[in-house]
Amino acid sequence: MVLWVPDWPVAAAVAEGLVDPQLPVAVHDNRGVVVASAPARAAGVRRGMRRRSAQQLCPELVLVPVDPVRDARAFEPLVQAVETVVAEVEVVRPGMVVFLARGPVRHVGSEDALAELLVGTVATETGAECQVGVGDGLLTAMLAARAGVLVPAEASAAFLAGQDVAALSLAASTRQAAAETAELVDLLRRLGLRTLGAFASLEPGDVAARFGGRGLVAHRLARGLDTLPPTSARPEDDVLAATELDPPAERADVAAFAARTLAEQLSERMLRRGVVCARLQVAARTEDGTELVRTWSIDGAPTAAELTDRVRWQLEGWLSGRSGRPPSAPLTHLELVAQEVSPAGAVQDGLWGRARRGEAQAGRAALRVQGLLGAEGVLVPVLQGGRDPRAAARLVAWGDDAAPLRRTDAPWPGQVPTPWPATVPTEPVPVRLVDAVGEDVRVDARGTASAPPARVLVPPPPPASKRGAVAPTPVDAGEYPLLAWAGPWHGTERWWSDQGRRRAYVQVVPDGAPALLLAVERGRWQVEGVYD
Structure with a gap:
């Protein structure tokens, strides 16, 4: 049996008082609409739609950024309400729980009676509207819940x-x-x-x-079956990682720091044993002896970051103070148990095989550093679409979704010709591009240069500030005559808005320095990239 709350990210935002439930609401990420409420869908807003298009269809639309932690935190009171009816519940994702129906059905009398009891209990205790479905297989039950039917x-x-x-x-x-x-x-x-x-x-x-x-x-x-076939082999032992919280944790951020290390230990132990798990049980004990337990479904081979996410979400749900039944005392013990453990060989490897040991160690080291410096202390690049090398890459925190915000295969009018430079400075380096008589080269609105470039003048870097040393420049200071140049390539972005930009790019080959990609904006030239 699956219990599903439609449009849960919207319901979570309503539960935390961020939006008015009577207004059309859409939850979005950087790529577009993720979930739209019923009033928003009635106005034509659909999942995957760009925010601008959604607001054109529905001017009164309220946009809320996606937040998995908020979704999990607000879902905890609903899971607690379900547990008053059903003993063992697994959280598939915020907004959906699954459990075996045979025992509760025997106790209540019928599947219909159990479904009515669950819907009524959730509505009474949390105010959320949910749907219940029954099916022999997991996917059958999920689709049945979305349709609100019981499938024989x-x-x-x-x-x-x-x-x-x-x-x-x-x-x-x-x-x-x-x-x-x-x-x-x-x-x-x-x-x-x-x-x-x-x-x-x-x-x-x-x-x-x-x-x-x-x-x-x-x-x-x-075919309506479970994800794993039945087996007569002896099941693998559960993998456990536990720690004592000293001093006891009253806030979610304090407990989440210990949870990150614990999830890393659990992932390392499963890696060492060569196993994966299908369920993650998060258990905690308070100062007065109260036991808190929640089980999450896991599909595939979870990474340490994915285990950390689920533990962090659960701790937010317990300790945020928004739950109807928060812990009666601070947490003193935290325990993670990997259940339904199976050999990792049962999980298909990627095209190039499993991650090497060095890669796994590097990932664990990154998590340790991130725990010391914060989420933004360890960043990784993500390639995406764009008109220039700087726009074609963005930095995201280690462990976050490394999905591109813009399609790489989309047309990009005015794009700088390839090949692009291999090195892009962290910050653009200001330079001067001058003609044969020493005048600055200008580019007009039609993309025409005022004169052929003759030299590049690179000023010395500014002195180090009290906050730290200046990043090294890719080109030494000096005056470089040009051996060759190409361009300019003119491009205008967002001309219809206040954030509009007009830039032009030139490729130059200085004598005594590597080839450079220069950009001019508002009369100022700067180094955007260095070619090998």
């Missing part, structure tokens, strides 16, 4: 047959699993397998040979 065992195959293959993404609970499932769905559609019934009709052996382990798991879901 003999009707599972017929219920799934007409569903779009995109429904397979509902069962993905990690970033890696979601990315692999999206690639699989795209491939199935290109092969003409657009429904779950068409995919389920294939032979399992053919699916394994063509699509690998991820395809086999998706095939089982499409």
Whole structure:
């Protein structure tokens, strides 16, 4: 049985008092709308739509940035309400829980009675509207919850047959699993397998040979089965990592620091044993002996960052103070248990094999440094679309979603010709580009240079400030005559808004220095890149 709250990110924002529930609301990330409320959908707002397009359709639309921590924190009171009816509950993601229905159904009397009891309990204790679905397999129950129906065992195959293959993404609970499932769905559609019934009709052996382990798991879901086949082998022992919190933790940020180290230890122990887990149990003990336990479903091989996210979300839910039943005392003990452990060989490797030991050690070292310096202390580059080398890369915190904000395959009018420079300075270096008589070269609105460039003048770097040394410049100070040059390439961005920019780029080959990419904006030239 699956209990699902529609548009949960919107409901979480409403629960925390960020928006008025009567207004049209859309939760967005940097790529577009993630979830839209019912009033917003009635006005034409759809998932994946750009924010500007959504606001054109619905001028009164309230935009709220996506926040997984907020979603998990606000979901904790709802899970507590479900636990008053059902003993063992697993959180698939904020907004969805799953549990075995046989025991509670026997106690209540019927599936219909249990569904009504759950919906009524959640509405009474939290004010949230939810839907409940029942099915023999995980995907069947998820789709049944979205439709608000109870699917009999003999009707599972017929219920799934007409569903779009995109429904397979509902069962993905990690970033890696979601990315692999999206690639699989795209491939199935290109092969003409657009429904779950068409995919389920294939032979399992053919699916394994063509699509690998991820395809086999998706095939089982499409057939209405669980993700893992039954086995008679002795199950692996649970993997445990625990720590004492001294002094006791009353705030979520204090407990989250210990949780980061603990999740890293758990990931390292699973890596050393060569196993992965399907469930993560987060357990805590308070000063007065109260036990807090919550279980999260995990799909695929979770990374240390993904384990840390779930523990941090859970601690936020317990300690934020917004829950109807916060801990009765500060936390003194924190424990993570990897359950339903299986050999890592059962999980399909990437195309180039498993991550090397050095990569895993580097990741753990980055997490340690991040724990000391903060989330923004360790950054990684992400390539994305753009008109120039600086716009084509952005820095994100280690462990965050490293997804590009702009498509790399989209057309970019006015883009600087390739190949692009291999080195882009952290901060642009100011220079002067002058003609043969020493006058600054200017570029007009049509992209025409006032005179052919003849020399590049690089000023000495400014003295170090009290806050630290100045970053090294890619070119030594001096005056360099030009051996060759190309351009200018003129580009205008966002001409319709106050943030509009007009720039021009020139490639130059100085005598005695590496080739440079120069940019001019508002009459000022600067080094944007250095060619090898």
